[in-house]
Amino acid sequence: MKNVFVMDHPLIQHKLTLIRDKHTGSKEFREAVKELAMLMGYEATRNLPLEEIEIETPLCKTKTKVLAGRKLGIVPILRAGLGMVDGMLNLIPAAKVGHIGLYRDPETLEPVEYYCKLPADVHERDLIVLDPMLATGGSAKAAIQFIKDKGATSIKFMCLIASPEGIKVISEAHPDVEIYVAAIDERLNDHAYIVPGLGDAGDRLFGTK
Numbered sequence: 001m002k003n004v005f006v007m008d009h010p011l012i013q014h015k016l017t018l019i020r021d022k023h024t025g026s027k028e029f030r031e032a033v034k035e036l037a038m039l040m041g042y043e044a045t046r047n048l049p050l051e052e053i054e055i056e057t058p059l060c061k062t063k064t065k066v067l068a069g070r071k072l073g074i075v076p077i078l079r080a081g082l083g084m085v086d087g088m089l090n091l092i093p094a095a096k097v098g099h100i101g102l103y104r105d106p107e108t109l110e111p112v113e114y115y116c117k118l119p120a121d122v123h124e125r126d127l128i129v130l131d132p133m134l135a136t137g138g139s140a141k142a143a144i145q146f147i148k149d150k151g152a153t154s155i156k157f158m159c160l161i162a163s164p165e166g167i168k169v170i171s172e173a174h175p176d177v178e179i180y181v182a183a184i185d186e187r188l189n190d191h192a193y194i195v196p197g198l199g200d201a202g203d204r205l206f207g208t209k
């Protein structure tokens with residue numbers, strides 16, 4: 001599907017298996033999510049623009065490339081998206097971080113907003129929205145819409161595991177948004193959990209279950 005990039009690098013697939021395993025505890029789960037964010041972030045930032053500058057090596061002057069200086073931002077969807085922040089910041093330490101607090105109402109499955117704090121110049125930044133799970137797509141769809149309402153025009157969405165339904169929802173609602181994902185699983189169950197998935201990402205990251 002256009003605009004959907006499935007990252008099947010062996011290191012990504014290996015770490016994904018770690019976090020799917022129900023015997024993996026919070027510490028190892030957190031470490032693997034951070035590492036996955038870093039590996040995926042490497043790919044998701046592949047097309048950042050470069051510009052040429054002149055520097056001097058110990059031998060001579062030379063022209064060489066640096067990032068073109070376009071401002072970057074990452075926007076984790078709370079809570080579970082927080083687990084991906086440090087991995088991304090390791091790659092792009094100058095990025096500003098916005099936060100969107102959303103939880104999925106267990107009855108209606110609708111996203112409920114409880115927090116939103118974005119960089120003031122969000123409309124000037126290339127943004128990557130982070131959330132490990134894309135299930136019904138309701139949370140990511142709402143989060144991306146918030147950011148667009150604040151003026152953002154350049155948005156990517158990065159998640160670890162998606163359902164086919166979630167991918168469809170985001171592709172249709174936000175066709176301009178590229179989706180980076182480590183795996184697209186089979187389906188959603190009756191409670192809209194991804195199967196086989198990894199369970200509740202927030203609870204596993206923070207040990208709340």
Ligand SMILES: O=P(O)(O)OC[C@H]1O[C@H](OP(=O)(O)OP(=O)(O)O)[C@H](O)[C@@H]1O
Pocket residue numbers: 077078079080081102103104105109111131132133134135136137138139140166192200201202203
């Ligand atoms: O695609 P959806 O059907 O909207 O589901 C995905 C959302 O559910 C999870 O968050 P959750 O509501 O469990 O909140 P949490 O991160 O605080 O645990 C997950 O991190 C996504 O944000």
Ligand SMILES: O=c1cc[nH]c(=O)[nH]1
Pocket residue numbers: 080133135192193194195197198199200201202
């Ligand atoms: O499978 C799922 C679906 C929504 N949220 C999660 O954390 N996991």
Ligand SMILES: [Mg+2]
Pocket residue numbers: 080200201202203
């Ligand atoms: Mg949760």
